Amino acid sequence: MKKGVQLAKRLSPSLSTILNLNASTHSLLSSSPWWSASQHRGVKVNAIHLRPGNVIEKSGRVYQIVESEHKQRGRGGALMQVELRDVDNGNKVSLRFGPEEPVESLRHLTNCKYHWTYSASLLLT
Structure with a gap:
């Protein structure tokens, strides 16, 4: 990516700004995406x-x-x-x-019955 930025500086200042924005956007998306696989969308x-x-x-x-x-x-x-x-x-x-x-x-909804088992010693007061 550094070669692209150096080339952009030689070409025009506006193009270098665009490449810098793309580089920062890519790093933001790869580190913490704005979407999540756990989102439940229908x-x-x-x-x-x-x-x-x-x-x-x-x-x-x-x-x-x-x-x-x-x-x-x-x-x-x-x-x-x-x-x-x-x-x-x-x-x-x-x-x-x-x-x-x-x-x-919404197709991810399911109707299930659950049975919870727990020990009384695990309860916190």
Whole structure:
């Protein structure tokens, strides 16, 4: 990289600035990436693929689809009428999506039962 910087200084000051910025950005990205493999992001799917039981994220809330219906009126465009249940508080919401509208589907959620075993001597007070 030093050869590139030396060459850039001979060519033009603005080009050397760009190369220096690229070098610093590369070192920042390689040392601590702005993304993480542990982030749980869903897959963007079209609303036409939503089915009851799927889990989606909309406006920062997590919803489970209770009912999904494809509607089309006369010459108008089609709509997906979806009834959702908020996973956190159980409230029901009814939303309409265009069939090609992207929706973030959360596929990493699993419903598992856990059994925790621990010794009473490990408890801290």
